[in-house]
Amino acid sequence: MSTASRFDTFLKNIMVTSDQCASALTSANAIARKLHGHYSNRPYSDDCRLIIGSYGKDTAVNPPRDVDVLFFMPVSEYHRFNGHKYNGQSALLQELKGLFQARYPRTMEIGGDGQVVVVDFSTGHTVEVLPAWHRQGGGLLVPNTHDGGSWQHVDHKAEIAYVADSDARTNGNTRNLIRMMKVWQKHCSVPIKSLVLELRSVKFLSTWNRSRESMTFYDWMVRDFFAELVEKANCWHTIPGTSEKKQYGDVWLSKAQSAHRRAVKACEYELASKHIDASLEWQKIFGSQYEL
The missing domain is CATH 1.20.1440 (de novo design (two linked rop proteins))
Structure with a gap:
């Protein structure tokens, strides 16, 4: 086999399958629907979430890793958590964790970057949930629980x-x-x-x-x-x-x-x-x- 044909086979071996992509999307949408049902009284639309990370960038590999989903929160919730005297960002993640735990018992808040809640699905997918708000001037604001808590500017798009x-x-x-x-x-x-x-x-x-x-x-x-x-x-x-x-x-x-x-x-x-x-x-x- 030539160099090109061996690398071509390698890349085919590491590509996620259509079934794996569908499963990842199903898991992410289940999370988004759960949050939308709690924080909004409007009909659900996929516009309330954005798939980010490797699935959003189309760089996922097999075996699959985490599915990263960003959920757009109502502005009123930003003001509520920003009004906390200490680390409203941590309080936000704890609230999300509580919403998921009854349905997904292996839900946890991860240390790592201090920004996401992790939901471990029985299907094998792990969904990392990042709450966010649109930021004036472009990009998004997301929670950062480190050092007493702050809002971090990101732009996943x-x-x-x-x-x-x-x-x-x-x-x-x-x-x-x-x-x-x-x-x-x-x-x-x-x-x-x-x-x-x-x-x-x-x-x-x-x-x-x-x-x-x-x-x-x-x-x-x-x-x-x-x-x-x-x-x-x-x-x-x-x-x-x-x-x-x-x-x-x-x-x-x-x-x-x-x-x-x-x-x-x-x-x-x-x-x-x-x-x-x-x-x-x-x-x-x-x-x-x-x-x-």
Whole structure:
């Protein structure tokens, strides 16, 4: 098999299925309907929620991960929780948690970024629920429970557009690169945020000279992405639609360096037509979903 055909098979293996997408949407809609029924007396419409994260950006991989859904709250609720003397943001998440717990007993408020409530469905999907309000001047306000509580400016539509625009410019290579990096992240237990991988993938392909080429060059694309990622340890990127800087950190650096060394070796094997040896190196990076 050629390099292109093996990467094509790999990408087909890691794509979420239509059934998985339908299940994710069903779970997200169930959450949105529950919140809409509590906070609004108007007929339900999908406009009250926005699918964000990997499903919203069309970068989800198999096996499926969390489904992220943003729910637009009434303005009156912002004023109610903003009026709390201390950490109304935490009170908001606790209220949402209480609404879900009777129906979904494994509901929990997560520590992590202090913004979401997690609902664990028996179907296997986990839904992360983010309450939000439209912000004057653009974007959204979402709760942040850390340090006594605050309202954070985000713009998930801008993040979605950032990936989509790059994918259109690169002939579909942006989303494919992000998906492959998410498989590396999981298979090698890499402590790097998915958002960092997305931002770096777009930035990398904006200057890579073969960004619109076919899968024939995917071995080089993966190799060169890891080389640049290693160089960007402890750098940052402005999150689309906001002025907030996403710090990359470096706790993942040693694993990125290891992946780069293996990718270099795999590319050398590809050039020498040693396809089995190359595939074994790619499997060290991506796991068994990359077939021999």
